[in-house]
Amino acid sequence: MVSSHVTNNVFTSSHSFLGVLDEVINKPQKGIPEMFIRSDKEPLIDLSMNDKTNPLPTIPIFDFQTLLCAGDNSTELHKLFSACKDWGFFQVVNHGVSSELLEKLKFEIQNFFKLPIEEKTKYKIKPGDVQGYGTVIRSEGQKLDWGDRFFMVTNPVEMRKPHLFPQLPSSLRDTLETYLSELKKLGMAILGILGKGIKMNMKEMEEIFDEGNQSMRMTYYPPCLQPELVDGINPHSDGSGITILNQINGVGGLEIKKDGVWIPVTFLPDAFVINIGDIMEIISNGVYSSILHRVTVNKEKERVSIGMFFNPKFGAEIGPVKSLITSENPPLFKTLSMEDYYKSFFSRNLDGKTNLERLRVN
Ligand code: OGA
Ligand code: NI
Numbered sequence: 001m002v003s004s005h006v007t008n009n010v011f012t013s014s015h016s017f018l019g020v021l022d023e024v025i026n027k028p029q030k031g032i033p034e035m036f037i038r039s040d041k042e043p044l045i046d047l048s049m050n051d052k053t054n055p056l057p058t059i060p061i062f063d064f065q066t067l068l069c070a071g072d073n074s075t076e077l078h079k080l081f082s083a084c085k086d087w088g089f090f091q092v093v094n095h096g097v098s099s100e101l102l103e104k105l106k107f108e109i110q111n112f113f114k115l116p117i118e119e120k121t122k123y124k125i126k127p128g129d130v131q132g133y134g135t136v137i138r139s140e141g142q143k144l145d146w147g148d149r150f151f152m153v154t155n156p157v158e159m160r161k162p163h164l165f166p167q168l169p170s171s172l173r174d175t176l177e178t179y180l181s182e183l184k185k186l187g188m189a190i191l192g193i194l195g196k197g198i199k200m201n202m203k204e205m206e207e208i209f210d211e212g213n214q215s216m217r218m219t220y221y222p223p224c225l226q227p228e229l230v231d232g233i234n235p236h237s238d239g240s241g242i243t244i245l246n247q248i249n250g251v252g253g254l255e256i257k258k259d260g261v262w263i264p265v266t267f268l269p270d271a272f273v274i275n276i277g278d279i280m281e282i283i284s285n286g287v288y289s290s291i292l293h294r295v296t297v298n299k300e301k302e303r304v305s306i307g308m309f310f311n312p313k314f315g316a317e318i319g320p321v322k323s324l325i326t327s328e329n330p331p332l333f334k335t336l337s338m339e340d341y342y343k344s345f346f347s348r349n350l351d352g353k354t355n356l357e358r359l360r361v362n
Pocket of ligand 1: 217219233238245254293294295305306307
């Protein structure tokens with residue numbers, strides 16, 4: 001099976017860390033263990049500067065139904081393409097995913113993280129793998145994120161690991177299955193629209209992403225008494241084509257690095273945040289930007305999120321799209337197979353934009 005072929009040989013990790021929840025939360029007297037403390041954490045923008053006369057910039061918002069009907073040269077699409085260039089992040093409302101489904105998803109995912117540790121251990125990341133519950137430990141002294149996460153490949157269905165998705169509690173599994181198929185429709189539509197902004201015909205984009213590789217990460221961020229000392233998720237860019245993030249329980253914490261400073265991302269209720277991943281930056285030859293982001297956890301509230309990553313299928317070649325390349329506009333990135341891309345991506349931890357930088361043409 002392709003999945004084991006890809007994940008078994010690529011790195012040498014021998015163990016993983018299950019989660020912060022059971023390790024730390026139940027022993028508050030221990031304080032914050034050293035392994036979570038990020039002494040080099042960059043501060044958030046000074047929020048006292050956020051007043052009525054000088055508000056903080058917020059990520060652009062789009063109505064999905066309007067985008068779907070918008071003509072190729074419409075102002076709305078141009079606004080979207082600019083958002084992908086300048087922000088790499090945007091919000092989508094009126095996306096067609098029902099609030100009943102979103103409520104159910106919230107309930108199921110919250111319940112999953114409340115399961116006893118023995119239950120969750122069944123899904124623990126196995127040596128040599130990257131999928132499952134927990135965090136891969138690759139080096140001694142590696143700093144850990146203040147979040148319990150579960151990452152797995154969900155599409156194509158034959159790539160699902162038998163001990164992960166198929167073994168989830170059935171109500172969670174069914175809800176996720178519905179959510180996956182709803183998000184696939186949304187994701188493919190967004191990819192098609194983004195293709196227009198880089199002179200790609202929809203066929204080209206579809207060929208790369210159709211029946212592509214889809215994966216998801218659900219994360220539970222427990223409250224932390226000193227959030228400024230830890231990262232919920234370390235600054236990184238996503239390795240995906242695009243990511244659709246759902247801030248399940250409405251608690252904020254996502255931050256992006258914009259013009260050199262970290263700013264908070266505010267979500268509208270029930271909106272999805274969509275961001276450009278490294279693969280889309282490569283395909284668009286740098287026209288769209290895959291932006292650094294992180295999560296800062298909350299002092300009082302837990303935060304729950306689920307991100308869905310849309311990637312090209314195995315066998316696809318990824319590289320700057322031919323229609324954009326001219327002698328004045330040479331390729332900025334190498335072209336490589338999706339297999340090689342994965343090997344490179346999964347051989348390191350989420351850390352800045354190091355993977356993308358390695359794929360740059362010198
Ligand atoms: C991710 C991510 C952000 C969040 O999973 O790649 O950036 O809000 N998640 O959980
Ligand atoms: Ni991310």
